[in-house]
């Protein structure tokens with residue numbers, strides 16, 4: 001077995017993910033680029049090898065909008081016979097209009113919550129004791145709420161005229177934040193952090209609207225660069241001083257906080273976990 005301990009980065013082709021990949025290669029850390037587009041991932045791989053010829057990098061296909069792809073990815077990584085020290089759940093979408101994943105979930109919920117939940121369930125036993133799972137969340141989660149019908153609506157569909165992209169994205173991130181708490185209890189051999197990078201100038205903030213060009217000129221220059229936006233994520237990965245789940249934020253500098261009390265105490269933590277388990281049960285290997 002290769003004794004190097006790898007960090008898995010989902011969405012490594014994105015703004016924050018590619019910056020993290022570069023920083024870890026600079027540190028001599030081996031990585032797995034888990035990407036929806038193999039073509040983009042191969043480009044990133046080449047760029048990283050040009051900069052860091054000694055870097056240890058695997059490129060693997062992962063599409064979080066497909067539970068089959070999630071399971072195939074986990075199985076391929078397991079067969080690599082390598083040690084895993086961290087899983088960075090960085091990939092996400094803001095779906096511009098209502099659409100569903102291969103498995104019938106509303107896209108934001110399917111990719112940002114259900115796919116990540118399943119990936120974490122499959123990876124938790126593969127990660128070395130003391131390893132870390134980082135879930136990328138968002139400020140939008142704090143303006144969102146979800147109730148017991150959240151998953152059923154995301155599964156069965158809801159009136160399309162009620163679809164609001166940021167609202168649905170925020171809900172998916174709130175669901176991920178709530179499950180970060182439950183994951184930290186269930187997978188107690190690992191450390192869990194939720195990271196909110198603030199508003200970062202990446203493709204994620206494009207609204208796919210006519211005013212994008214104007215926003216790019218007048219708004220983007222004032223946003224955080226991916227080089228800054230990645231910092232709380234990098235800190236969460238490298239800080240081994242926490243055992244309970246924590247939140248990392250970046251507001252001018254990095255802050256570490258316990259999970260908000262309303263998340264810690266929310267009855268939705270357990271309900272959401274149980275519901276997700278039941279809804280995925282039919283498709284669990």
Ligand SMILES: NC(=O)c1ccc[n+]([C@@H]2O[C@H](COP(=O)([O-])OP(=O)(O)OC[C@H]3O[C@@H](n4cnc5c(N)ncnc54)[C@H](OP(=O)(O)O)[C@@H]3O)[C@@H](O)[C@H]2O)c1
Nearest residue numbers: 011013014015016063064065091092136138199200202204
């Ligand atoms: N940017 C911000 O202001 C901001 C604020 C708060 C939180 N965040 C969070 O930070 C994380 C990184 O975002 P970013 O700003 O770097 O966005 P980004 O540049 O748009 O990167 C998103 C990444 O996710 C990948 N992805 C999308 N759908 C996927 C799927 N179905 N399966 C696998 N991968 C998929 C994308 O792949 P492709 O390259 O193939 O598209 C891309 O690599 C996200 O979790 C985001 O929610 C960002």
